[in-house]
Amino acid sequence: MNSPIWRPFTQMKTTPEPLKVKRGQGVWLELEDDRRILDCISSWWVTIHGHSHPVLAEALYQQAQQLEHVIFAGFTHDPAEKLAQKLLTQLPSELTRVFFSDNGSTAIEVALKMAYQYWRNLGENRTTFITFEGGYHGDTIGAMSIGAGSTWWQKFRDLMFETALVPFPETYQGDMEIERKEAEVLEAIEQLLKQQNIIGIFIEPLIQGAGGMRMCRPQFLKNLQILAAHFKVLLIYDEVMTGFGRTGELFACLKSAATPDIICLSKGLSGGCLPLSVTIATEAVYQAFYHDDPTQAFYHGHSYTGNPLACATGVASLGLLTQNPEAYQRLESLHWKFLDRYLLDHSRLKQFRVCGTIVAMEVKTNEESGYFNAISPLLRAKFLEAGFLLRPLGDTLYIMPPYCITEDELESIYEVIDRVLKSL
Structure with a gap:
C-alpha cells in the first residue's frame, strides 16, 4: 500500500503496513481480503456498543x-x-x-x-x-x-x-x-x-x-x-x-x-x-x-x-x-471466570487485575518492563494472525471489549492468549 498517511504512535519505517478494514459489525472487523478480526480493545477504547450499532446509525x-x-x-x-x-x-x-x-x-x-x-x-x-x-x-x-x-x-x-x-x-x-x-x-x-x-x-x-x-x-x-x-x-x-x-x-x-x-x-x-x-x-x-x-x-x-x-x-x-446496564455490568464476573479457566496459573503471566469491563496482566520477559518491551509487537502480530485485535502496552496485556461481546466471543480471547503464550 502506497499511502501518504502518517499514522499515530507508529514508527513508520519499521511497522508493517496497516490492515484495510471495509466494514465493522458488533465486535468484528471485516478486512479487505474478507478476513475477520475480533476487536478486543474497542478500537482504542471508544466503540463501547460495538461497530455499526443500528441505534447510533x-x-x-x-x-x-x-x-x-x-x-x-x-x-x-x-x-x-x-x-x-x-x-x-x-x-x-x-x-x-x-x-x-x-x-x-x-x-x-x-x-x-x-x-x-x-x-x-x-x-x-x-x-x-x-x-x-x-x-x-x-x-x-x-x-x-x-x-x-x-x-x-x-x-x-x-x-x-x-x-x-x-x-x-x-x-x-x-x-x-x-x-x-x-x-x-x-x-x-x-x-x-x-x-x-x-x-x-x-x-x-x-x-x-x-x-x-x-x-x-x-x-x-x-x-x-x-x-x-x-x-x-x-x-x-x-x-x-x-x-x-x-x-x-x-x-x-x-x-x-x-x-x-x-x-x-x-x-x-x-x-x-x-x-x-x-x-x-x-x-x-x-x-x-x-x-x-x-x-x-x-x-x-x-x-x-x-x-x-x-x-x-x-x-x-x-x-x-x-x-441496559447489565451489558457492561456482567463482564467483570466473566473476566474472572475465564482468567481462572485459562490464565491465572500461566507461567508467563503475573499481576492479574480486573475492574469492570477491563482485565490486565503482566507478561513475564527478560527485558525491562515498559512500553517499549519487544514482547508487544511480537504478541500483537501473533494475535492478528489468529484473528484478534489485541495491542499490549509493552509487557502489559489487557482486554477491553465492546459491551455487546458474547460469552463465547470473550472466552475465545482467553483461549487465544493461552495458545499464543504457550507457543512462544
Whole structure:
C-alpha cells in the first residue's frame, strides 16, 4: 500500500503496513481480503456498543438531515442541550455545568485552564498541579505536562510545565502491600498540599489507561477527596477512558463514591461514532467565572464545539447504557471466570487485575518492563494472525471489549492468549 498517511504512535519505517478494514459489525472487523478480526480493545477504547450499532446509525442519520453543525457561541441546539441534561442526571448532583470540546486531550486542556483561571479569578496565584506517576492524559502540551511521567514525552520536555509528581498506588490480585502504599502516597500529597500553592489534583480514577492499565482501590479515591476538600484544592478526574461503564459503574466517581470538582469525559461519550468530549464542573467552579467583568469569562472554544451530529449519537449512546446496564455490568464476573479457566496459573503471566469491563496482566520477559518491551509487537502480530485485535502496552496485556461481546466471543480471547503464550 502506497499511502501518504502518517499514522499515530507508529514508527513508520519499521511497522508493517496497516490492515484495510471495509466494514465493522458488533465486535468484528471485516478486512479487505474478507478476513475477520475480533476487536478486543474497542478500537482504542471508544466503540463501547460495538461497530455499526443500528441505534447510533439511525441517530446520526436523522440528525444529519436536520442540522450538521452550527457555531456554538451565541447559538445552541437540542442535541447538545439534551446530552448535557442527560449527563447531569447520571453524575453526582454537585456537578452542574457542561463545557463541550472535541476529544480527550481537549477536555483535559479545558480542565487545566479552568482550574488555573478559577484561582486567578478568586485572587489567588496558585501555580502547581499534583499528578501521578504513570498517568496519561493526552498528547497536547498541557496534557503531556500532567502526564510527564511517561517515557513518550522526553523529546518535548522543554515545552512542558512542571508538576508535583507522586506515586500511583497500583494494586493487583494478591497484593499485600496496598495499604502501606496508599498511606505513603496520601502522606506525600498532604505534605505538598501544606505548601498552599496547589491548583488541583489530576487523576485517572481507578485505572490508569495508557500507563499500563494500573488499578487503584476505590477507598484511595475517597481518601484523596477528603484530603483535597480539607485543603480546599480542586480534585480533577480524567474519566476519558473510565467513563460510560468501563469500571462496571457508569462512571468511576460513582464506584468510588468520591465526587470531583471537575470531570473530563470523552471516548465512549458518542458511542465511538464521532469525536466529542465534555468537561463538567461544580457550581462553585462555574460561579468564579460568572461576573460582570468580561475578563473573568472562560475564553476557550473549538470550531466543532457541541457538534450536533456527535451530540445526537451521544444522546443515543447514553440511552443504550441506561436502558441496559447489565451489558457492561456482567463482564467483570466473566473476566474472572475465564482468567481462572485459562490464565491465572500461566507461567508467563503475573499481576492479574480486573475492574469492570477491563482485565490486565503482566507478561513475564527478560527485558525491562515498559512500553517499549519487544514482547508487544511480537504478541500483537501473533494475535492478528489468529484473528484478534489485541495491542499490549509493552509487557502489559489487557482486554477491553465492546459491551455487546458474547460469552463465547470473550472466552475465545482467553483461549487465544493461552495458545499464543504457550507457543512462544
